[in-house]
Structure formats: structure tokens, C-alpha cells
Amino acid sequence: MTEPVKPTVERGPRKRVTNYGTGRTALLDAAVRVVARGGLRKLTYRAVAQEAGVTHGLVVHHFGSRDALIEEAVAHAVHSSLSASTLGVGTGGVAGFATGLVDMVESGPELQAFQYELLLEARRRPELLPHLRSLYEEYFEASRSELDRILPGPVSRGMSRLAFAALEGLVLHQLVFGESEATEEALAELRGLLAGLAEEQDGR
Secondary structure: OOOOOOOOOOOOOOOOOOOHHHHHHHHHHHHHHHHHHHOHHHOOHHHHHHHHOOOHHHHHHHHOOHHHHHHHHHHHHHHHHHHHHOOOOOOOOHHHOOOOHHHHHHHOHHHHHHHHHHHHHHHHOHHHHHHHHHHHHHHHHHHHHHHHHHOOOOOOHHHHHHHHHHHHHHHHHHHHHOOHHHHHHHHHHHHHHHHHHHHHHHHO
16 A cells, blocks of 8 residues: 655745655545545545545645546556556467456455446546546557457457457456456456467468
């Protein structure tokens, strides 16, 4: 868990914050946890400040508006998930496809819950869709890139979306029901299907 950011207590003239990047990341982690627990409607400056153990003013200083906080929290969650899952950086073998998926859910369930909360909220708040769509394009591209290393022919958008939908469904089920063993079993089946597809395309 990220260490809470502690605002510096200063005497005299106010000084510039020296660990701006670290503090920003800690606040984004706090925002993710707030939304994961209570939904987007619970995301306020004060809730994030309380979660991170800092002052309300420090959150305002870093983000300036609630919309900016939401946008950056979405980007932070997606990038963190991509890094944890290793999707898109495989070795080219079927056995390496989505190898970090189970660990990603177990080590950061708040990240996954946060994203599902945002997806549902976007149905009620269409203004969130551009942010989510642009960021989910990173997921789609990572999936396509990984499949490009596995399958001999060009990977269609439909194929990459199908593979990603399977992975996202497994993440959701593991997040809700646990059962990491079932996730691993499903991934093994998916890799088997991809291996068969690769052999079929090679034989053409």
C-alpha cells in the first residue's frame, strides 16, 4: 500500500512541494480506493484527503478540479493495471499470454473495482466516455500487440476485442467470486484455443 502523503508543516514563507510526483501518485491511489469502496459519487476532495491522511487543500493543490482528479485517476488505474498484467509485453509464445492476470487482481483489487465502477457510471454520465474510451484503447492495443506476437497473420479488431473481453470477464469474476484457480484454468483453455488458431493459420 502506498505510504500516505504527509503535508510539510512550514514556518514563514510557503515552500514549493519537493516530492510532487510521489505525492500525486499517493493521492491517485487514495482516489482509486475511495471509488472502489463507494462508487464515483463518493469521490470528493475531502474523502481523498481523509483516505490519504493529508489536508483537503493539498488535494486541491494537486488537481484543481474534481473532473481533473477523475481523469487522472482513470489514467492511473489503467496504466497501473497494464503494468501489472504484462499484457502487450509478452515473449511471443502462447504460454506467456496474460501471465500476470491472476496476480494483478490479487495484488490490486481496488484498481479493477475502480474501473468497473467508472464503466457503470459512464452510462449515467456520458461526459466520462471520452476519457474511458481513449484509455481503454490502450487495453485494446495491448491485447492486439500481444496477439500479433502469437498469431502468424494480421490480427483483426474483432479478434483483439474478443480476447480482451475474455480477459476482462475473467478479471471481473475473480474480483467478485475469488477462485483464482478457475481463472488459471480458463486462461489455460484460452491459450490452447490461441495455439490451435496459430497452427491452423500456419497450415494455410
